[in-house]
Amino acid sequence: MSTKDSDSVGIDEKDNVLIEQRSSPGFIEAPDGELLNADIRPSAERKLVRLLDMRLLPTIIVIFLLNYIDRVAVTAAKLQGLTQDLHLTGLQYNTVIAVLYATYVPAQIPSNMILNRISRPSYYIPACVIVWGVTSACTGVTKNYAGIIACRVFIGLPEAAFYPGAMYLLSRWYTRTELAFRGAIIYGGLLISNAFGSLIAAGILGGMQGKLGIAAWRWVFYIEGAVTVCIGFASIILLPDYPHNTRWLTPAQRRLAQVRLAEDAGEADEDVKNESATVGLMMALKDPKVSIMAVMCCSQLLGLGFVNFFPTIAGTMGFSTTVTLLLCAPPWILATIVCAANAYSADRTGERFFHMCWPWWGVIIGYIIGVTTMSLGARYVALFLMACGYAGFALTAVWVSNAIPRPPAKRSAAIGIVNGFGNFGNLIASYTWQSQWSPEYHQSMYIGLAALVFASVLAFVVRCMLIKENQKLEKAELDFLKGAGRQRIEDAAKLEGLTFEQALERKRGFRYLY
Template sequence: MPAKAVNNVVVNDEKEKASIEQRSPAESFEARADDDAELLAPEVRQAAERRLVRLLDARLMPTIIIIFIMNYIDRVAITSAKLQGLTQDLNLTDLQYTTVIAVLYATYVPAQIPSNMILNRISRPHYYIPCCVMVWGLVSALTGVTHDYTGIIICRLFIGLPEAAFYPGAMYLLSRWYTRKELAFRGAIIYGGLLVSNAFGSLIAAGILGGMEGKMGIAAWRWLFYIEGAITICVGLLAMLLLPDYPHNTRWLTPAQRRLAQVRLAEDAGEADEDGQHETAFSGFMMAIKDPKVPIFMVMCCSQLLGLSFVNFFPTIVDTMGYSTTITLLLCVPPWILATIVCATNAWHADRTGERFFHHCAPWWGVIVGYIIGVTTMTTAGRYIAMFLMACGYAGFALTAVWVSNAIPRPPAKRSAAIGLVNGFGNIGNLIGSFTWEAQWGPQYHQSMYIGIAAMGLATVLSLVIRFMLVAQNKQLAREEAEALNNPDHRQRIEDAARLEGLTFEEVVERKKGIRYLY
């Protein structure tokens, strides 16, 4: 139901609306003033904000992390199933198996952009995201009933559509709740769910593949899809109860908490985190694609994911060390545990310092070192050390959507489109990478690693270009702030921020002079 303005107060809760409508104008104004005084009073503001962030951390973060764990477990289950006879049972050639890996991205990549545009326009993301989770869980379970190449190709195509809604959607949802200084660490914690999922996925797969073979006359790899898909559907149902909507309409927050959530984001950017009157999903898309930073981010993300595409073949690469299926899957766990720790530590330090470029690129340089080790030795110890360095490279990717959100903060329509564009186009790197780890190049995979080194080098150069652009934009902001106030849309957002915070227009303008892009 659309929000209703009552005495200049945006109201989304029906009980709150009825209560306000029964007041006289004087009583409504006094109640609003009392709420503002309680909210913004220095002696309570800091404690209230800490309580709000803790509440979000307790509900939003664990829910998204668990979904993310299931997201990647479902997506890469096929790599574990391959070790236990999937390709033999379905009579897949090496090229067909590679196509099965790659075809997911044919729907996953293009669907991310419209999905994020939809997410920015709907009012209840706590329904939209969980419904997508349940759909991909169902498709994942159905993968277990396939009996030929056509069937598994269809499943992989359809699982890409609902999965496309999740990661860029989750990062956009976080950007609607957390400030710039809070976002990197929490974004990385969520991405840590992906890294942990590689560890948990291998453990779960080892247990299922090792203990379910032949149960009820069903192959173990089919049980892997049935069980993981069923768990994902249950997680989706639970997420409907836990996920928030947006700061102005989340039902399990009090009116004062909703207002505080809006005020703190307005303070963080110097303007309200709301779309202007004439800003639509399409206009946000056009603003994003015309921003020169966005195409560079897109190519940079594509290049880094090409360099990180080993993730889709991680068990296969570890299998080159010559151990049994169970031991191979167990050996996959420690690199991803370390990668999760590195990811969280790197993002925490990025938030503390406000620096983005080196925190983004340094983990990639570790991947390059890992590839160099991989092409110079086939010893078990050397290859396994390389696995650790390669896995830790995802600590850099974890900051990509965060950096996009920092570099393209307003309006929300533009930010949501930018995140979808960057992550969507970036996953073309995974699509290409599906064909760069050719079975005929194993067990050394030297050609694959050379491609990875080149891709990481290009991503580093493009990240440096983005850094220079943001430095230049910060300097330009300092020169043009006074002129920007003559822009009606820009002025309106600052007026909205002033209204939310109970400040004068001049006070918000003065504070906004300290707002700059993070690089």
């Protein structure tokens, strides 16, 4: 929140009078305010949210699925000869995994700043999807270490636009009580991609070896890259822009979408003239919550860094390539279900800290199992616990949006900073799962365990900061009620036939979710 936000604490008189008028029976506003009438607004709002759920969510989910399939295709290809054909050493393979983050991490902040300033995200995001699809397909023609390194470097740039950009786009459409579940549904695309990515890779690797004289691992990149390009073109039509300019909504629906967000945070979800992308970046950098959440995200992704080595870890159980890839699917299917259920509960309760941390604690238990036994059944159970840990990460960008709600320029920069810096954890993790530590990977698990404990501590610090912020907001509102503000609420209660307590609850301003 900016200083301006803290001073107003969501009680700008003019805005609240307007909101109270809109809540009054028989209110009519023309020409684009027709859906704000008290008698038709609830159904109109449900229709709007349903329309967004049917167009925005499926499109983002499919893109996210392809995003991670393209990104982790290297791990599946390794099982079928990629390292041998390209003559990669163990260190070189780890570098192939890590180098993507050299561009993916720093590009997220400027990408989100660009997204906040342009008026057509329905062009920007699909363009990035098409570029990374082409780059992914080019990976299949590489002949040596230098070639695959070049592809991995360049694929990180367009991919950087997607996840933080998608979460920012969601935050421009959904309220605080709607965002966690939708964000988790989208992140479920990532989790399910780990399942279907393995299944798709198993099918390609098992059936395409030698077709047209091409190795099966190369077909993985050709096929998945081509599908990504096609989806990129389709998403130009399907994705929305912003509430004020989306072409496939009526003017009344656009107005309703803007009012919903304004009421949710006590102010319009728009930048004022002096709130440029650079100003938003500086505001985010000065907010201590952003830096703490960035380190927290980095630590948790280090703790969850097994994701890029999941087929390799599963391979330590001693099965064939096809069976190993098939065994990778069930843990991620369960993780997707857990992710959706956890986020649904987070939306219903408004709680964030425990919903984000308890899946990490499950990973910690999985690591403890992994370092104490080599039993086949126990280690497979540990893989389920580890995969479900991503149900916690799914709420990270959502919590950032809740903790840094306004202005949009600051929010977009904060999401980019937290997710961008956080992915340094993935970069570091690329070197913590070293082949010489297999098949036990005890050192890797100790590192992951310590990282998740540290992330839990930082999450608790953020929770305490938000509780303190809410106490300040509460005090400011109580001070407001000692003067003329109380009389205005009493008058509004009489006009609307409410008790003073009911009117006060409706008047209650913005609160952070923790």
